[in-house]
Amino acid sequence: MESLLIANRGEIARRIIRTAKAAGIRTIAVYSEADAGLPFVREADEAVAIGPPPARESYLSEARILEAARKTGAAAIHPGYGFLSENAEFAEAVEKAGILWVGAPPAAIRAMGLKDAAKELMQAAGVPVTPGYLGPDQSEARLAAEADATGYPVLIKAVAGGGGKGMRRVDRREDFSELLVSCRREAAASFGDDRVLIERYIANPRHIEVQVFADQHGNCVHLFERDCSLQRRHQKVMEEAPAPGLDAVTRAAICDAAVRAAKAVNYVGAGTIEFIADASQGLHPDRIWFMEMNTRLQVEHPVTEAITGEDLVLWQLKVASGEPLPKSQDEIVMSGWAFEARLYAENPGAGYLPSIGRLEHLKLPRTVRVDSGVVEGDEITAFYDPMIAKIIAHGPNRETALSKLAVACAEIEVWPVRSNAGLLARIAIEPDFRAARIDTGFLDRHGESLVTREPDESVIDRAATALSKAAHGDPWSALTGFRIAGPGDSRVRLRIDGHLHWGRARADLEANAVEMDEATVLFDAGNAWPIGLPHAGEIEANHGAGDGAILSPMPGLVISVDVAEGDRVTKGDRLLTVEAMKMEHALRAPFDGIVGKLQVSSSVRVSENQLVVTVIKEQE
Incomplete structure (x- = not known):
């Protein structure tokens, strides 16, 4: 294989490029207009634009991808995962064009594409299926x-x-x-x-999957299992390998069943056999059933790479080229424990709403493996999956690996795009999770306690300390709360994420605050808190009968200001309009009152939760 076109984007495209280049293979990226500036486009040896941002007009356009392969002379196409990786018709079109397909055989994709037919096939092969x-x-x-x-x-x-x-x-x-x-x-x-x-319906379900690999010479092996039980709305959040609580007998049973499943469809390449386990009485061979097969590489494949020391993308390239599997079953050894946490651009405190925008500040951990499709300055758009990165930690045992993951997630800094880093950090230290008391309902049961919506006392004091240092250079030389007799009062009135608090500047606290163009942001345990000293008008509004601080609900552009300072307004009157995501959002008066300090003007860019204007409630 001399050249490889990657028919995907983001972190998986970078992942494939990395392995292919190390193997001396020329890499070709395809990209939409929205992705023109992303790292995978720069890192490939050649890159071809294939259309506008909507996936159906670019990454899912079989004709455009095949045309790019023809123009660049690509010897092979790797679909990554998602998009076209489980499209049997596309796989056939690639092979018909005389190009190597780095993926599952079309017949296997079809056999496993329909859940009922797949289960009937598995029953015939002696693989246990859910009643x-x-x-x-x-x-x-x-x-x-x-x-x-x-x-x-x-x-x-x-x-x-x-x-x-x-x-x-x-x-x-x-x-x-x-x-x-x-x-x-x-x-x-x-x-x-x-x-x-x-x-x-399984009352205490665990989602356990087995990584299988097969070549064109009849060889088929497994690379042990992964536990993917930590999910939200059936979407995986964190994975680990091996599965906790799985003894040697049960592991052998489930892995052997996975190999039988792959052989039943004459499988070739990387695949995953997914099982559901009834964990109400522990994990036992007679209480684990086949669920489905994913005929592709999985997002969570790095945890398998971590515990086996194997490069699964390299295995894919070798198998697609007609080579036998790099190792036999006896040569594949499991070592240690690994976790993968999926860092998403979303706001857990607001119902996991997706968050888009430019990554003005992005700091990812350096002590563990990180697979990311973006770097600081890149844009998170509404067109594709909101994943920012995958954080992968490996250690000699589960406790060590999980501790490394907790530290790594707590170090993440993302702004102004919101992320689930704080949620991931809290999951990694949650007692039930550390004790492996998990099933697919874990986040439903623990979700509220894991989501940070309000700053705690420590965060408030750190914010006060950071703002005092910024304002005076050294908070201990400032005159905050100065009195002629007695010790000074270090209490500070401040704004955190749009709400006013009293905090205490303290010499024993370190505060990781970063000043940006439009905000000062305090990073704490994966969470990002925009902080600032209140404006005079904001204090007046706060002291009135109601909160008159009007904040921008999202990053955007002020396209009109409809009031002036001192204007009398009625509840519901439009104060100004912010444009974001090609939509206009009118900010209106929360009650009858007087317009206080205007903090912005037309054509000014604002960040999420930035104070834009205050309305002062008239005293009755």
Whole structure:
């Protein structure tokens, strides 16, 4: 293989480029207009623009990618994961064009693409599957009868489903009809296929998957398992390898079943066999069932690389080139423990809303492996997955690896884009997680305690200390709270994330605050807190009967200011308008009052939670 086109973007494109270059292979990137400035475009030996930002007009355009491969003389195409990696028609088109396909055989992709057919195939191969109904009769009466026979609670799942879509839990027979209609509607909208299957609902489920690899010479091996139970809305947040609590007998059973599953479809390349385990009484071979197969490399593959010391992308390239697997099963050894945490551009404190914008400040840990698709100054857009980076920690045992992960996540600094770094840092120190008391409902049970919405006393005092130092150079020479007799009072009135607090500047605290163009930001345990001293008008508003501080709800551009200082306004009157994400957002008066200090003017850029104007409530 002399040249390789990567039909993907971001961190997986960089990951593939890194291995391919080390192997002496010329790399070719394809990119949309939105990604023109990203690192993977610069790092490839050659890069080809393939269209506008929407994925269907660029990264999912088979014709444009094949044309790029033809123009650049690419010998092979690697689809990464997602996008085109599980598209059998695209794989066939690549092979028909005389280009090596670095992925699963089209027949295997099709065999495992539909959940009902895949489960029937696995049953025939002797792989245990979750009890339920996989039959062709899709009448409501038959499905309801099968749910009764399986026993409630049950799951209704789209046959063509994935990513948590087309799935409903049913606890009572009386709710079955309504939830079946809802599930079918979502399945039809998401996959163009409204067929469903029925599965037993597992009360304490663990999501355990096995990494398999096969070559074109009939060899097939496993590289042990990963635990992916830590999920939110069926989306993985943190993974680890090996799976905690899995004894040698159970490990052998699940890994052998995975190899049988791969052989049943004449698999070639990297694949993942996903199992669901009933962990209510520990992990046992007779309580672990096949769920589905992902016929591609997985996002979480770095934890497997960490515990085996193998480069799975290099294995993919060798297998696609016709070489045998680099190692036999006996030569693959597991060493230590590894975790991967997914750093997303999202705001856990606001219902995990995605956050977009320019990464004005980005500091990722240097003590562990970090796979990232962006660097400081890059843009997080609304067009693609909001992942910023994957943080991967490895150690000789679970406790050590998890401690390394906790430290690494606490060191992350991201601004003004919001991230889940603070959530990841807290998960890594949560007692139940450290004790491996986990299942797929872990975040549902612990979510509220893990999400930081308000600064605690320590954060407030650190902010006060940082602002005092910034204002006076040395807070201990300042006249804050000066009195002729007695010790000085170091209490400081300050604003944190748009809200006023009293903090205490303290000599024993270190404060990691970074001054930026539009804000001073305090970073603490993965969380980012914009801080500042209150403006006079803000204090007046705060002392009035209500909070009149008007903050920008997101980064954007002020396109109009509709009031002047001293104007009398009525509740609901428009004060100014901010444009963000090509939408206009009117900021309005929260009550009747007088316009105080205007902090911005038209055509000025503002950051999220930046004070823009105050409204002072008139005294009654």
